[in-house]
Amino acid sequence: MRIGELARLTGTTPRALRYYEEQGLLRPGRRQSGYRDYPPQAEHTVRHIQLLLSAGLGTATIAEILPCVPDGATVLAPKxxxxxxxxxxxxxxxxxxxxxxxxxxxxxxxxxxx
Structure with missing residues (x-):
């Protein structure tokens, strides 16, 4: 999915999604046109990022936590x-x-x- 669709689904902005990418929290693919291409599980990842940010965690800490969250998990339960x-x-x-x-x-x- 493209950045605008992911932003709409998660209630965030394309700018925030680009920031998450800069911080190493999201890793979208690229289409031939150069547009970002997010996999379906990116929606869950963004929701986890938002939850962890709301808990007061910084992006460096979140980057350590995200690999420990099961793919597609709807509840944040570190493994x-x-x-x-x-x-x-x-x-x-x-x-x-x-x-x-x-x-x-x-x-x-x-x-x-x-």
Missing amino acids: CPELLDGLARERARITETMAGLAAARNVLDRIIGA
């Missing part, structure tokens, strides 16, 4: 156990950040309520 420790550390970092933000919000609540 590389060595990644689970890294994901657990990232989750702990996010939890710590959330606690810090909650504390900051509580200070603001006290100031506003004063």
Whole structure:
């Protein structure tokens, strides 16, 4: 499929898809005309990328995770156990950040309520 169709199916933009390609997250083929040609499973890959980005992961980390996701999987379930420790550390970092933000919000609540 071409870039516009993949963008439409995944609710993203062609620009984002080109960025994912630049980051090594997508590897489309090329038609004789030079247009990108995405395989059907690219839709699932893009959805996984979007999910991982929404979780706060960077593209370098996502590039490590994607090869561990079964082809065509609709649920992100890494098949590389060595990644689970890294994901657990990232989750702990996010939890710590959330606690810090909650504390900051509580200070603001006290100031506003004063």
